[in-house]
Amino acid sequence: xxxxxxxxxxxxxxxxxxxxxxxxxxxxxxxxxxxxxxxxxxxxxxxxxxxxxxxxxxxxxxxxxxxxxxxxxxxxxxxxxxxxxxxxxxxxxxxxxxxxxxxxxxxxxxxxxxxxxxxxxxxxxxxxxxxxxxxxxxxxxxxxxxxxxxxxxxxxxxxxxxxxxxxxxxxxxxxxxxxxxxxxxxxxxxxxxxxxxxxxxxxxxxxxxxxxxxxxxxxxxxxxxxxxxxxxxxxxxxxxxxxxxxxxxxxxxxxxxxxxxxxxxxxxxxxxxxxxxxxxxxxxxxxxxxxxxxxxxxxxxxxxxxxxxxxxxxxxxxxxxxxxxxxxxxxxxxxxxxxxxxxxxxxxxxxxxxxxxxxxxxxxxxxxxxxxxxxxxxxxxxxx
Amino acid sequence: xxxxxxxxxxxxxxxxxxxxxxxxxxxxxxxxxxxxxxxxxxxxxxxxxxxxxxxxxxxxxxxxxxxxxxxxxxxxxxxxxxxxxxxxxxxxxxxxxxxxxxxxxxxxxxxxxxxxxxxxxxxxxxxxxxxxxxxxxxxxxxxxxxxxxxxxxxxxxxxxxxxxxxxxxxxxxxxxxxxxxxxxxxxxxxxxxxxxxxxxxxxxxxxxxxxxxxxxxxxxxxxxxxxxxxxxxxxxxxxxxxxxxxxxxxxxxxxxxxxxxxxxxxxxxxxxxxxxxxxxxxxxxxxxxxxxxxxxxxxxxxxxxxxxxxxxxxxxxxxxxxxxxxxxxxxxxxxxxxxxxxxxxxxxxxxxxxxxxxxxxxxxxxxxxxxxxxxxxxxxxxxxxxxxxxxxxxxxxxxxxxxxxxxxxxxxxxxxxxxxxxxxxxxxxxxxxxxxxxxxxxxxxxxxxxxxxxxxxxxxxxxxxxxxxxxxxxxxxxxxxxxxxxxxxxxxxxxxxxxxxxxxxxxxxxxxxxxxxx
Numbered sequence: 027x028x029x030x031x032x033x034x035x036x037x038x039x040x041x042x043x044x045x046x047x048x049x050x051x052x053x054x055x056x057x058x059x060x061x062x063x064x065x066x067x068x069x070x071x072x073x074x075x076x077x078x079x080x081x082x083x084x085x086x087x088x089x090x091x092x093x094x095x096x097x098x099x100x101x102x103x104x105x106x107x108x109x110x111x112x113x114x115x116x117x118x119x120x121x122x123x124x125x126x127x128x129x130x131x132x133x134x135x136x137x138x139x140x141x142x143x144x145x146x147x148x149x150x151x152x153x154x155x156x157x158x159x160x161x162x163x164x165x166x167x168x169x170x171x172x173x174x175x176x177x178x179x180x181x182x183x184x185x186x187x188x189x190x191x192x193x194x195x196x197x198x199x200x201x202x203x204x205x206x207x208x209x210x211x212x213x214x215x216x217x218x219x220x221x222x223x224x225x226x227x228x229x230x231x232x233x234x235x236x237x238x239x240x241x242x243x244x245x246x247x248x249x250x251x252x253x254x255x256x257x258x259x260x261x262x263x264x265x266x267x268x269x270x271x272x273x274x275x276x277x278x279x280x281x282x283x284x285x286x287x288x289x290x291x292x293x294x295x296x297x298x299x300x301x302x303x304x305x306x307x308x309x310x311x312x313x314x315x316x317x318x319x320x321x322x323x324x325x326x327x328x329x330x331x332x333x334x335x336x337x338x339x340x341x342x343x344x345x346x347x348x349x350x351x352x353x354x355x356x357x358x359x360x361x362x363x364x365x366x367x368x369x370x371x372x373x374x375x376x377x378x379x380x381x382x383x384x385x386x387x388x389x390x391x392x393x394x395x396x397x398x399x400x401x402x403x404x405x406x407x408x409x410x
Numbered sequence: 411x412x413x414x415x416x417x418x419x420x421x422x423x424x425x426x427x428x429x430x431x432x433x434x435x436x437x438x439x440x441x442x443x444x445x446x447x448x449x450x451x452x453x454x455x456x457x458x459x460x461x462x463x464x465x466x467x468x469x470x471x472x473x474x475x476x477x478x479x480x481x482x483x484x485x486x487x488x489x490x491x492x493x494x495x496x497x498x499x500x501x502x503x504x505x506x507x508x509x510x511x512x513x514x515x516x517x518x519x520x521x522x523x524x525x526x527x528x529x530x531x532x533x534x535x536x537x538x539x540x541x542x543x544x545x546x547x548x549x550x551x552x553x554x555x556x557x558x559x560x561x562x563x564x565x566x567x568x569x570x571x572x573x574x575x576x577x578x579x580x581x582x583x584x585x586x587x588x589x590x591x592x593x594x595x596x597x598x599x600x601x602x603x604x605x606x607x608x609x610x611x612x613x614x615x616x617x618x619x620x621x622x623x624x625x626x627x628x629x630x631x632x633x634x635x636x637x638x639x640x641x642x643x644x645x646x647x648x649x650x651x652x653x654x655x656x657x658x659x660x661x662x663x664x665x666x667x668x669x670x671x672x673x674x675x676x677x678x679x680x681x682x683x684x685x686x687x688x689x690x691x692x693x694x695x696x697x698x699x700x701x702x703x704x705x706x707x708x709x710x711x712x713x714x715x716x717x718x719x720x721x722x723x724x725x726x727x728x729x730x731x732x733x734x735x736x737x738x739x740x741x742x743x744x745x746x747x748x749x750x751x752x753x754x755x756x757x758x759x760x761x762x763x764x765x766x767x768x769x770x771x772x773x774x775x776x777x778x779x780x781x782x783x784x785x786x787x788x789x790x791x792x793x794x795x796x797x798x799x800x801x802x803x804x805x806x807x808x809x810x811x812x813x814x815x816x817x818x819x820x821x822x823x824x825x826x827x828x829x830x831x832x833x834x835x836x837x838x839x840x841x842x843x844x845x846x847x848x849x850x851x852x853x854x855x856x857x858x859x860x861x862x863x864x865x866x867x868x869x870x871x872x873x874x875x876x877x878x879x880x881x882x883x884x885x886x887x888x889x890x891x892x893x894x895x896x897x898x899x900x901x902x903x904x905x906x907x908x909x910x911x912x913x914x915x916x917x918x919x920x921x922x923x924x925x926x927x928x
Contacts, residue, residue: 038436041819255791258775258782265768271727272757272765273779274748 032389039386047331047383054379055343058372065367071358079357080350080368090349095233096303098345100295100316102240104323105330105337106247107166107291111174111184113251113332114284115264119324120173120188121292122317123195124166128293129300129309130195130202131165132158133209133218142209142219151224158225159239159297166293167286169195174285178278184285196317203309211308218300218309227302234302239294247334260284295320319348322369329376344369424486425450425612426502426581431480433466440466441477442637448581448612453603455624455645456616458634459657459854461824464616467634468583471614472504473497503574507585509566513559517541520558521573537576544575548605549598563713564595571602582606584615588623589852592712593882593915600627621650621855633657658856668888668906669870674703675738677874678724678843683733685716685723692731693719695898701843701874701891706865708877708889709900711918716898717878718760721847724876725757726750738842748783756841758832760848760878762825766832769821773813773831776820777802780835805834810860826857833861837868844868844875850884862888882915894918 063073083090104121111118118124135158139147147154173191176182202209202218209218227234251257263270263280271277299316300309322344330336351365426448433441441463448454458464469475471482473491482489484500491497494504511520522537538554545552550568558566567587574582587603588596604627607613617624624631624645631648633641633656641656655661678701687693693716701707711717722728724735726747735743737753745753759765767776778798781787787794787801802816809830813823820828829849836844846865850858866888869875879885885892892909894901894917901917 253792253795255782255788255793258778258793261775262768262771262779265770266764268761268765269768269779271747272725272759274746274751274783276746276748 035388035390036385037388039382039384042383044333044336048336050379050382051329051340051376053382054376055372057379058368058375061375062368062371065371069360069362071360076354076358079354080347080364083353084346084350090353092232092304094342094346094349095237096298097319097349098342099234099236099240100299100319101322101326101341101345102244102337103291103295103298104320105326105341106244106323106334107170107288107295107320108323108327109330109332109334109337110247110260110288110291111281111284112327113264114260114280115267116174116177116281116284117185118170118173118188118285118288118292119185119321120170120191121288121295121320121323123188123192124170124289124292125296125299125320126195126199126313126317127165127169127289128162128296129165129313130199130209130296131161131293132297132301133202133309135161136221136225137209137219141222141225145220146222146224154225155227158301159294162293162297162301163290164293166289166291166296168289170285170289170292171282174282175278177285178281184281192317196314199309199313203311203313209309216311221301221307225301226304226307227298229304232304234298234304236294236298236302240298241338243291243294244334244338251334256283292320325373325376344372347372423449425484427483428471429481429483431467431470431477431482433470433475433477439637441470444480444634444637444639446632446639448614450580450610450612451607452630453607453613453615453628454630454632455628456614456632456634457621457624457653457657458616459856460826460852462634462657462854463637464634466637468504468585468616471497471583472502498577498579501578501580502583503571503577503579503581504583505567505570505574505585505587507589509563509570511558511566511569514557516555516557517552517561517569517572518554520569521576523573525577541572541576544572547609548575548602550602551598562595564591564599567591567599568602575606579611581612581614584613586617586852587615588620592880592919593911594919595712596623603627621653624648624653625650635659654855657854660856667866668890669866671704671870671872673705673890674872676700676702677738678876679734679736680724681734681736683720683723683735684731685719685728686731687716687719693898694723694730696733697898697900699893699900699903701876703842703872703874704869705890706869706875706877706888707891707893708879708885709893709895710879710882710885710914711895713880715895715918717895718847720895721757721759721845721876721878724845725755725759751780751839752783754842756836756839756844756873758836758844758846758849760851762828762832763821767820767828769819771820773806773811773816773818773820773823774799774802776831777805777835780839784839801838805831805838809834809864826853829853829857829861833864837864840871841868841873844873845878846875847878848880849877850879850881858884882911882918886911886914896920 059077066073066076084094085091104125107121107124108118136142136147139149141147169191173184173187176187177184201207204210204216205214211217211219227236230237251261259270259275259280262273263275267277300306326337326340326344330340347368348365351368355364424447428444428446431441431444432439444467456464456467466475470477473494473496476491482491489500512523518534518538518541521541522532541554550572552565552568558569561569571582587599591599600623603613615628625648628645631643631645631653632639633653635657680697680699683694683697684692685694697720699707709717719728723730726745730743734741737750737755740753742750742753763769774795778793781798782793787798799816805811806813806816811827811830813827820831823831844865849861849865853861862884865875865877877885877889886909890906891903892906892914893903894914896918897920904914
């Protein structure tokens, strides 16, 4: 496209800095909001008012903000459950199943300690809550490691395995909590028994402590990828399994390890939603909804380009928009699910904008200045 | 520009001309004002090191890339190629170095694939007759009904050439035509190329390092360096020295010293080793040999005779079927790769992009591939990147790697520079055993000399060196022992002073005794 003596051209981008990636994502967000305002206009709603409502409820309102934060914690854990195997070039689609197994492990331990029968346990919460965290992590890790082992040992596609294992876990939960199941609640209303009140996760300013846990783990993962031997091995395997094997990285152990680590994250997400969110404290009858929500971890992980730090703002945004969207839908009496529609449009634009990860728009003045480019011996792009 | 000096016959007029071809990539001018012309019946070689701009020029000639500036004329007509189809229509054919053939199909099927006259219903018999006629005219011998996967590299190349000819090519681009061929195959190819030139075809071989072939076959040579035409010779007035000087920009000695080093203890002992190929046939059959401190053991052979599988077994990347391998007296037959690295192995793989390096990694991270398990560079589970960066920067200086800094991604380095990084990374560890699998394949004259000297240096430092090469001259130049390999077996193990080109060439072609060779 020409504008006077200048010309707009699309060129290949030689490299992408984290800073550029963030700018591209913000651009995508703005475009998504612009596109979605068309839907608001068609529904007879003033888009500015709608967005003001969404944002103020999600991030400023004393009722909305805790909801956003609880959802954020859940999404952040699910995102990192996806990111760890993703950095090793493997796809964990099984956060759903893994978080169910984490939750089942927690309620299993409680059932063994008599919580279902007595409504309380004899062990001090200061000891038992850390144990429950470990148990949730282990439940997710062991379940996920099965997929990793099948991948590493027999090269069975991990996407298919984790996907199938989601269904197994879903029906297992159903069996455990529905009528006659070992974790059935007292009323038998298709829910698990209630977490003993003493074991409700401690709150910090009204938010479960799992917030610090999820943020801390994201920072820890970032450190792991940047500095540790294990992080190096994961990255090497992710970029080139053949080269990693040449360099002595164990091609069977590594997939097991990254899936187990991802499973830890998902298992903790299960603990968070069913044992730490105020007002829940049980495996609810609509547990499938949270399982579906876990899939947003994949989207968030891809948008964050596998970076655990970048996953923090992304998960916060998705958590906030889904809470705010649902609120505004009720408030303005809209006829469609604003939360999922908004996330859907955002997802599509973010994916579309990934084009700019590899390409950039440049403004050129004239051809003369180009000829002065130096010849850089040794380093050369598409050549040879 | 020099005058046409073709002996004897009056040759055709100019059929292809490039004027002022320029192509830029971010940060690099790959082709800078290149002028070039071809006459019918001429073999005009284009010579240049890696990164000189050959690949770009080739892609422009064949319509894969479009030049930023400059014009192409075919038979005096200015033309613009939007895709290779345009180039093919104008009679330009390309023989790729990385063969682009369908392995499961027969030779004939591959040749007619995509041909406009093939139609919806194949007339294989008619096609076969036509192809047969081409074979007879230019002296190609090939079974048209064989499946491509059964063919040798040389035969696959013949299929590529026939494919271009069958589509009516009058101008034939050959990309590194002899790089994967054994000496006898090379000889056959060159006589066919001459027959085609006699038949008024114009032939443009692009060549990196086989200078003798340029001298013996071509009529003219154009030398590229840094994207420009540096020199143009009539081949009759060129020498190997003068070509190399223009290519590299300095004098190149075609002689590497082979110092006698006192050999010591055996380092690698291989006893009756057998291994399967990935396709499931026995690729290595009962191989037994020993490599000692301070010697280079060269395995000569045409690709596909089991050398690659042997190297992989020794590096721990392939399971042996039978036999025993020891390194410094300790058995490592079933040891995983990491244990071998720690025991003193240094493996330089032939696939430098796919296995030897990680393109998306920086040079620092690529160097870390051999140091992340080393106590000096990784402690308490943490990689000491600062220390590895220092090491990488030293390697860049010591091995003269052309790169702006240590943070450049490996994929942005040229083949020769990448190989230097891999070599530096492996040799700096001071390995007891160096396995170098095709270490100079695809490298230019300067880089080849460098790599060979480094292997000799490793030998002087008391390492045992196992060199696997398809380049017979390289094997003869630097090895102390030479084992020609054919169909998975060693055809003998000769000391360097008993080996010569003819003898080793015959053995690697599968002729067991010397009587057979004559």
